[in-house]
Amino acid sequence: MKKRALLLAVAAATVTSAAFATPQTQWQEGQWQVDLGAWNTEASVNYDKLDGEGGDGTTNDKWNFTGGLTYGLNDKWAVQYNYYGLKTKGSSETDGLGTDGNAQEVNALYSINKNFAAYAGYNRIKNKFTSDDISESLTNNVAQIGIIGKAPLTDKLDVYGKAAIGTKNTTIWEAGLGYSITPDLDVSAGYRYVNTKFVDKGYYDAADDANISYKGFIAGLSYRFGADRDEAPAPQPAAPVYRPQPQPQAAPVVQQAPVRNDYYLESVHFGFDEDQPLSTEQSKLDHFVQVAKANPTHTFKLVGNTDSRGTDGYNNALSQRRVDNVAAYAQSQGVPASQLVLNYKGENDPVASNDSDQGRADNRRVDIWENK
Template sequence: MKKLLAALLVCAVTVVSAAAYEMKGAYYFGPYSGYKAFDDKSDLKNDVEAGLKLGYFITEHWAAELSGGYADAEYDSKSGSEDVFTPGLHAVYHFRPAMDRALLPFLQAGIEARIADDTDTGLAVGGGLKYLFTKNFGGDVSFKNIYFGEGKHDQLMAVSLAYFFGVKEKAAVKAAEPAPAAVAAAPVEEPAPMAAAVADEKKEAAAVVAAPVDSDGDGVYDDEDQCPGTPMGYSVNEKGCFKSMKLLINFANNSDVIDAAGMAKIQEFADFMKATPVLNVEIQGHTDSKGSDAYNQKLSEKRAKAVAAALVKQGVESGRITSKGYGETKPVASNDTVEGRAENRRIEAVAVDADGDKVKSQKPE
């Protein structure tokens, strides 16, 4: 256990990330396991505790976290063992160091119970180090002390893994390097026309043209981008405004049920729509060519409607969303290969005008 904790800590402090993660509104869940040290008065031997954690970031720094653990602890003074349950509720404060916004040292405090033959409830305080290896996957190492009163303490040193939803990512923009200082030349008396020409040449040599910057990575430079901040991977027009995006959702066979990974993608797009109130979209369903035309048409309509309903549930106004199924009529890859069919089974969100009958890019405010 100590080796595992040390390995995760080394990874957390040595991995360098260029991502700037925004945590407000994100939530996470995942398993944990650790070494549980019971108080001497509990008549229980130290053991391994395992459980689950579920958390939600209320702000960029503060999160609320539920946890539930279990240990099968042997008695200290007799044979046999005891089932021990440890539910808890904690407030967690995360520090956000500027050097790496994926690194989240934290402190926590809350209440935690130890349920065995009898129940003790105590104050839990501790801290640790959380790290996001990607915007959807992270882990932490932690230590906490649970004080039950009358001099009774339990401790837990643990390592956990977590899957994150709703984390927003901003690409880091490298600052332009300052222009080199101009070297002053000694004045030289020259005929007026020649002096003017030399002066013009000096001005041209001293002029520094800043390298074009594309902050949001959409292929349109900032000085021409009328819709800055478009997320990476979205298709835009020549003005940098949204045209369309693909949602590759792994629907089960003959099903329009959206899995957890698909819901995370839908939530990200819903956040973008809420931040872009002029945008109206048509949710388009597409299938591969396996099955009959009629079957594929109906299935694509069901899945498009399911994604549109999920966007509305995430807070997007229903009047801004329409849905339509296209069946197998618009493939983007060959249906003769497994990979091509997977690309063709997709949902696309396409910008439309206010009437919904003409596809075009949204206009900036």
């Protein structure tokens, strides 16, 4: 009965993670992400710290609904609401007592770079403990901070990890894999573990402070929509204007300036979702710098491109970052900005089919043209 009373007094608080499917580390202004998933949760507590009798009290696992909604404020900041069910089944170890509650949180997220994002927020946990003849609800409020990391294993497969700390002695980690079905639709699978304050020493005669853990397999699906994809308006034909015809005059003799043209020089290539050139492209960058410094009267057009994966808005921004980084390298080596003309085409100027890995690799590039 002592164990039963202590379980009834649980004041657990969990820190939830920043997304339920493959976690995003970058956002677009105006973009929404909807997350739906399930978490196969069990809860356990260490009785050694409760009554000195030893052993772990572990409930039986149960599938819980998870859901979330994220909105991109700009390319660095997003806001997010998440929901977790916290239901588990009673077991013989817990005298038939299970949990029946939920966690709701609001986070602000910040993109550090394409591989990492940080978040902070507020988490309200309602833990309801029930058996055939007992029901009691307890609510905890948790302040939390965390970090998200992910890296591509292939063009479509990511590995991700999340870690966080919060008040109520709370820690969390989650790790798993995410698979991109389309540029806007992901699925993921992983394992999630949360450890947080259970009771303070002396509460219901507890022998010491104690924590409780929630853990289990988690899977989910994410869908993104609504990003800004503004396109430049088509130029409108100018209204006809009447102008009187000038009287014929003798044409002055004008010295014609030599005609200058663009000549292809190099294509610098990039990895998937990368804005820094591949290490194998260093010789091309150095050749470009050498030619530019040897011809100070020539200008050089840098044109950024991507493959077809991702939204138009994201690919336009990615192609711009690629060009900016190539230009920044050239300037760091002594090429003046006045020699550089920057242009960005996103996915709209492929040189190969986007239906193959090699074709997509050929399209991830910055073309360099010399005007002379």
